[in-house]
Amino acid sequence: TKFENVIVRRPGKSLCDGITSAPELGQPIYERAIEEHDDYIEALKQCGVAVTVLPALEEFPDSCFVEDPAVITRCGAIITNPGADSRNGEKEAIEPTIRLFFDDDKVKHIVAPGTLDGGDVMMVGDHFFVGRSARTNEEGIRQFIEILEGWGLSGSEVPLEEVLHLKTGVNYLEDGNMLVSGEFIDKPDFAAYNKVVVPEDEAYGANCIWVNGTVIVPEGYPTVLKAVQDLGYKTLVVDTSEYRKVDGGLSCLSLRF
Ligand code: CIR
Numbered sequence: 001t002k003f004e005n006v007i008v009r010r011p012g013k014s015l016c017d018g019i020t021s022a023p024e025l026g027q028p029i030y031e032r033a034i035e036e037h038d039d040y041i042e043a044l045k046q047c048g049v050a051v052t053v054l055p056a057l058e059e060f061p062d063s064c065f066v067e068d069p070a071v072i073t074r075c076g077a078i079i080t081n082p083g084a085d086s087r088n089g090e091k092e093a094i095e096p097t098i099r100l101f102f103d104d105d106k107v108k109h110i111v112a113p114g115t116l117d118g119g120d121v122m123m124v125g126d127h128f129f130v131g132r133s134a135r136t137n138e139e140g141i142r143q144f145i146e147i148l149e150g151w152g153l154s155g156s157e158v159p160l161e162e163v164l165h166l167k168t169g170v171n172y173l174e175d176g177n178m179l180v181s182g183e184f185i186d187k188p189d190f191a192a193y194n195k196v197v198v199p200e201d202e203a204y205g206a207n208c209i210w211v212n213g214t215v216i217v218p219e220g221y222p223t224v225l226k227a228v229q230d231l232g233y234k235t236l237v238v239d240t241s242e243y244r245k246v247d248g249g250l251s252c253l254s255l256r257f
Helices: 013-017 030-046 090-101 138-150 200-206 222-230
Strands: 005-009 050-054 070-072 077-079 107-109 121-124 127-132 154-159 170-172 177-180 194-197 209-211 214-218 234-238
Touching: 005 030, 005 090, 013 030, 030 050, 030 214, 030 234, 050 090, 070 090, 077 090, 090 107, 121 170, 127 138, 138 154, 170 209, 177 222, 200 214, 200 222, 214 222, 222 234
Parallel strands: 005 050, 077 107, 127 154, 177 194, 214 234
Antiparallel strands: 070 077, 121 127, 170 177, 209 214
């Protein structure tokens, strides 16, 4: 895998109204979120990708999490049908940008009653693991796998019990290496990979992203950082603490392809 492009969207002031499971962390501070986003874009550029920066959409508080309304594969793009009502309209907002990169016959859609969030999709080569979650339902997964198979790719369902999205708790670093936390540590689906177990007190750190040989790690997760470095990866550290307040992490903030 080699990524050439990344799409991000600036957070809006409405980020403070984003959906959260952790209100005790407080609301994101907009000015700080912007600084963190600047650092994130800089880190991505250091990984040798061209970064397309979309403008903030105040009407969608969670729209900086561009990973959810689209999934991009090496064969084509899938516009999803996000499972949270307040986020569903993000699919129309992202589609024109996706079409700049893909011909019409390479853009597919997940449609109602199917729902799917891109955060539930983990790419491992030509196979895609799909979390069945509060956001992604059985019909969404069925449609998604049908589209993949039409392109000669494959997919399989992974039921989730605890976390929001699949990639909240498990992330593939390429080269057979997988960061796993919590409910994913013992899942048979991932038995064939070199699993690096993330301790419970650093669970948020499981959401790292591999970009062309470099792994971007969130700031403040020393055990995860060391484990990734011990695997031989070059690392970059980016603070995502404002996004964490609304359940967002490194992977959610970009589409990489
Ligand atoms: C949400 O609940 O949809 C946002 N507050 C966080 C989305 C995080 N995205 C992701 O894990 N892919």
